[in-house]
Structures are given as structure tokens and as C-alpha cells.
Amino acid sequence: MVHVRNRSIRSYALTTVLTLAAVLSVAPATQADTGIHIVMNQARILKLARPADTVVVGDPEIADAVVKDSRTVVLTGKGFGITNIVIIDADGAAIVDDQVMVSRSVANTTRVYRRAYVQTLSCTPYCETAQKTEAEKASDSQIGGAN
Incomplete structure (x- = not known):
């Protein structure tokens, strides 16, 4: 009976440790993980799910958007900071509504x-x-x- 009880305790402890490890290994989404990150003076291509009708950048001194075609927007970081980009289709529905974070490249x-x-x-x-x-x-x- 003692051996069965020890196995049961060990099994419970192992299950608890594995469950805790699984829960802790899943990183919660933070606000820093959301949005579009761009390095200043570099461009990023945004491929859209459907054709865009209107593109608006909140602060054009931080980022600039150029429409290449109805499904491709090139976003360029112009200055440090956070702004936003809103891309709307012909029906007025938002295709993209994200923050844009422009930072300096620290490499080299x-x-x-x-x-x-x-x-x-x-x-x-x-x-x-x-x-x-x-x-x-x-x-x-x-x-x-x-x-």
C-alpha cells in the first residue's frame, strides 16, 4: 500500500509540474508584440487581403505610405515614434488599422x-x-x- 501511495503522489507531482511548465511557457500577448515595427529610413511592404481604396497615416513625419497597387502598400519609417495606419476598402471597411512603431537600427x-x-x-x-x-x-x- 505504501508503494501505491508513493507512486500516486509522484504521478500527481509530475502532472502538476508539467502542467505548470506548459502554462508558464505560453507567453501572453503584450502590447509591445502588436503593431507594425519599422526601422527608420527603411521600407516595409504590406500585402493586403483585398483592394484598398484609402490609406491614411496618422503622423506623416513618423511614417509614410505609398500605394504601389490596390493590394500593395509600401510603408517607410521617416522619424522616431509611434503613429498609426488605416487602410480602408471601397465599402468603407478597415483592411488594416494598426500602430506603426518606428525606431533606430542599433545594429552596427x-x-x-x-x-x-x-x-x-x-x-x-x-x-x-x-x-x-x-x-x-x-x-x-x-x-x-x-x-
Whole structure:
């Protein structure tokens, strides 16, 4: 009887551990996982399920959309930040209604900090001063940087 009881406890413990592991391994969807992520100064092709009639970008200084054809939109990151894109069909139904997050590519870059002055270097393969976009220049002027 003791052996049967120990097996039962072991079986229960193993089942509990496996169930807990399965529950914890499923990552919950977070807000950071949603939306369209674009690297600044790069484009992304959006293939649509049905033909688009209207394309609207919330803040055209952050992202720009160009309609290649009725089912293809090219989205380009222009400045840092979050905006949205809404694509509507001829019947007025939304095909796409997503946030667009534009960020800097950190691959092959180095930042040099000298007090309030920040210099970004593009290292591909030799480090050179990275070109500043209008959004970066505006950000620098807002924080008083003389970059």
C-alpha cells in the first residue's frame, strides 16, 4: 500500500509540474508584440487581403505610405515614434488599422556621449558620423543640443 501511495503522489507531482511548465511557457500577448515595427529610413511592404481604396497615416513625419497597387502598400519609417495606419476598402471597411512603431537600427552603430552632446556613428565596417534625419535634428533642437 505504501508503494501505491508513493507512486500516486509522484504521478500527481509530475502532472502538476508539467502542467505548470506548459502554462508558464505560453507567453501572453503584450502590447509591445502588436503593431507594425519599422526601422527608420527603411521600407516595409504590406500585402493586403483585398483592394484598398484609402490609406491614411496618422503622423506623416513618423511614417509614410505609398500605394504601389490596390493590394500593395509600401510603408517607410521617416522619424522616431509611434503613429498609426488605416487602410480602408471601397465599402468603407478597415483592411488594416494598426500602430506603426518606428525606431533606430542599433545594429552596427555606436553612440558617443559628451555631456549633452550625443553623436551616433555608423560602423559598417568603419565608424563614420551617421546622417541625421529631420526628426533627429528637431529632437536635438528641443533638448538644446547643438549637434
